[in-house]
Amino acid sequence: MSTTTYDSGPLLDALAAAAEDRIVFDLPGIEERYDALCRELPDVAVRFAMKACPVDEVLARLARRGCGVDAASPKEVEQALAAGVPISRMHYGNTVKSDRNIADAFRLGIRDFATDSLEDVRAVAEHAPGSRVFCRLATTGEGALWGLSNKYGCSPDDALTILETARDLGLTPAGLSVHVGSQQMTADAWHGAVDRIADVLAALARRGISLDHVNLGGGLPALGYRDKHGRPLDPPLDKIFAVIREGMAHLAGIPGHRLRFVIEPGRHLTADHGAIRAHVSRLAARRGPDGERQYWLYLSCGKFNGLYEMDQLQYRLVFPSHRDAESVPAVIAGPTCDSDDAYSHEDGLVPVPRELASGDPVWVLSCGAYATSYMTQGFNGFSPLPYTWIDGEAA
Numbered sequence: 058m059s060t061t062t063y064d065s066g067p068l069l070d071a072l073a074a075a076a077e078d079r080i081v082f083d084l085p086g087i088e089e090r091y092d093a094l095c096r097e098l099p100d101v102a103v104r105f106a107m108k109a110c111p112v113d114e115v116l117a118r119l120a121r122r123g124c125g126v127d128a129a130s131p132k133e134v135e136q137a138l139a140a141g142v143p144i145s146r147m148h149y150g151n152t153v154k155s156d157r158n159i160a161d162a163f164r165l166g167i168r169d170f171a172t173d174s175l176e177d178v179r180a181v182a183e184h185a186p187g188s189r190v191f192c193r194l195a196t197t198g199e200g201a202l203w204g205l206s207n208k209y210g211c212s213p214d215d216a217l218t219i220l221e222t223a224r225d226l227g228l229t230p231a232g233l234s235v236h237v238g239s240q241q242m243t244a245d246a247w248h249g250a251v252d253r254i255a256d257v258l259a260a261l262a263r264r265g266i267s268l269d270h271v272n273l274g275g276g277l278p279a280l281g282y283r284d285k286h287g288r289p290l291d292p293p294l295d296k297i298f299a300v301i302r303e304g305m306a307h308l309a310g311i312p313g314h315r316l317r318f319v320i321e322p323g324r325h326l327t328a329d330h331g332a333i334r335a336h337v338s339r340l341a342a343r344r345g346p347d348g349e350r351q352y353w354l355y356l357s358c359g360k361f362n363g364l365y366e367m368d369q370l371q372y373r374l375v376f377p378s379h380r381d382a383e384s385v386p387a388v389i390a391g392p393t394c395d396s397d398d399a400y401s402h403e404d405g406l407v408p409v410p411r412e413l414a415s416g417d418p419v420w421v422l423s424c425g426a427y428a429t430s431y432m433t434q435g436f437n438g439f440s441p442l443p444y445t446w447i448d449g450e451a452a
């Protein structure tokens with residue numbers, strides 16, 4: 058068991074006070090993470106990638122601090138508007154959109170659209186006439202837990218064609234964007250992205266296209282995960298920020314553009330400030346097909362109700378009723394009949410108290426990102442978790 062400084066006392070207190078399963082969001086913790094990001098990257102517009110935590114209270118608190126939103130569908134735009142995010146601080150960051158998605162977003166007031174293909178940019182020109190577009194460049198995704206490298210983004214050459222076409226169709230070619238991959242663990246990834254953007258900016262300037270912004274995308278890491286083997290991931294956050302600052306200075310010096318900068322963190326803002334109070338379904342020892350006896354700890358929540366990313370990483374667990382107890386190595390798994398509903402059992406067993414009984418509380422830390430958005434309606438009848446939050450403000 059390890060708890061580090063980003064697990065706030067109030068969050069742990071709220072977990073201790075919960076008698077039933079739930080996910081708890083620490084709103085002051087999320088605000089502090091946002092403030093820290095603004096200190097690290099002053100003058101950069103932060104637009105929260107809301108799919109990481111589409112919770113009204115989270116959106117409202119971030120909005121109040123000046124944060125914008127990266128939305129991926131008209132429904133997300135509507136939710137963010139209702140939570141108090143001004144439309145002027147939102148863009149449509151999804152390059153995948155139907156004609157109807159574009160028209161609906163335009164009607165809601167969106168004037169900034171991501172794009173990465175001629176087909177899409179033509180559709181934006183038709184259904185959101187006169188809008189601004191920014192072109193997403195493909196990245197390798199190397200160094201990230203989730204590379205996101207195939208589905209999105211175009212080559213530097215295609216970006217030139219797409220932005221020229223945008224201009225010819227009456228759109229404003231406004232920017233370039235990247236996404237270096239989710240939970241990016243290396244500062245080098247941003248180096249590579251900056252170099253790529255720099256080349257395209259220079260080529261655009263030669264063709265008389267002047268951009269007004271660069272969107273550095275998502276990928277900023279959460280701090281509290283463990284890898285598949287149970288080792289702390291420990292991302293080099295300070296170095297990442299230093300590389301981003303250097304990169305922005307370099308890009309701002311490229312002639313022909315007057316650039317602002319935008320960044321779209323998702324998990325970085327919320328992951329470490331959400332935690333689940335779950336309970337033990339059963340600690341059992343079974344012999345598998347190989348004849349080996351193996352402990353399995355089945356929890357009340359898993360991949361389909363809060364721990365969607367459990368096949369790629371390990372969330373930290375706390376067993377509050379068995380601190381400092383004798384432990385056994387176990388595979389951690391959720392309650393459903395899906396075999397993916399488990400930590401990767403080839404890679405890493407987790408020490409768990411030997412005496413755990415059905416019903417004992419378990420806290421799952423750093424699961425405030427991609428938890429609620431990935432919950433199913435109730436796979437196998439295991440309900441999505443209800444959520445609560447720590448307000449942190451005197452009534």
Ligand SMILES: *Cc1c(COP(=O)(O)O)cnc(C)c1O
Binds near residue numbers: 106236323324
């Ligand atoms: C999901 C997404 C993000 C956020 O990614 P994180 O890795 O959570 O920071 C940012 N921008 C876009 C376009 C996305 O799709």
